[in-house]
Amino acid sequence: MADVTLRQVRKSYGSLEVVHGVDLDIKSGEFVVFVGPSGCGKSTLLRMIAGLEPITGGEISIEGRVVNDVPSPQRGIAMVFQSYALYPHMTVYENMAFGLKLKKTPKEEVDQRVREAARILQIEPYLDRMPKALSGGQRQRVAIGRAIVRNPKVFLFDEPLSNLDASLRAQTRVEIARLHDTLDATMIYVTHDQVEAMTLADRIVVLNAGNIEQVGSPLELYRNPVNTFVAGFIASQRMNFIKVAPEGTQLRLPGNIALTLSGVDVSKVRTIGARPEHLNLATPETAHLSGTLAVIEQFGEYALAYVELPNGETVTIKLDGAPGLQLHQPMHIALPEGQVHLFDGEGRVIR
Secondary structure, rough: OOOOOEEEEEEOOOOOEEEEEEEEEEEEEEEEEEEOOOOHHHHHHHHHHHHHOHHHHHHEEOOOOOOOOOOHHHEEEEEEEEOOOOOOOOOHHHHHHHHHHOOOOOOHHHHHHHHHHHHHHOOOHHHOHHHHOOOHHHHHHHHHHHHHOOOOOEEEEOOOOOOOOOHHHHHHHHHHHHHHHHHHHHEEEEEHHHHHHHOOOOEEEEEEEEEEEEEEEEHHHHHHEEEHHHHOOOOOOOEEEOOHHHHHHHHEOOEEEEEEEEOOOOOOOEEEEEEEHEEEEEOOOOEEEEEEEEEEEEOOOOOEEEEEEHHHHEEEEEEEOOOOOOOOOOOEEOOOOOHOEOOOOOOEOOO
């Protein structure tokens, strides 16, 4: 295990700066997930920690040692990529042992490490198979096993589940969580998938355009986002954002309905946010928002109803079970006061 520290880390390609002075402290044994949209700099940041990309400025330390100029093989890291990159002419055992053999590790130690990693990952029955005889999930476990045998200080994962189908992603996600618990190792994981981030991370680092927007536990980011970007990115269903106009002590909603919030100065509020699971169906008399049902997605245990408001905005509401709704029917929605987030004109949180 080792801690990882980033101080004012920057990356430029010519005059184009893509990572802007990132500061971050990752504790020993922590599972940290970098999440953000494509092009936000998360993979570039991971590759700089790995030593696969030179940094333009700043300082990266692993276990208290500055590694800016240390070659990747000497940083004590192991990286698992999106591509399995297994040698097709080698067995699973040979793939996992290859790096150790290059280092001239004693044969007995190689065998012990490979078999222990295979036990942890539950791939012992496949050690004599060739990669072509494995499923995608099994190949990814072999790639992870190849990292485990190196006994690294830090594990780095660059979107390792992207090539798997939905069921294998869920299964392998559970296996990675168990792996972290078993090894108690420092892990840094890159994904664009919010579900992966929420279910795996001790802390999530939300990146946007080369900057850190917010760092916190999954529940911290879910409950207390600092701005509309984080609020809209974290969670499996995107937060609803509704434009409002302050009017005295009230907020004027679409449909000319007034919302009163106790103990809040609403003068700077320009947008309110509410998650689909926090909205409730209401009567016309008690509703804060009214519209027509544009789309409904049925998932069995719940449904997502997309309601078009009079101003053309769409609000999503999550409903338990499989409600018998009809397209284009009137929908009336209440906003529970304690679950409403308030944002100013720049998208910064007010409450």
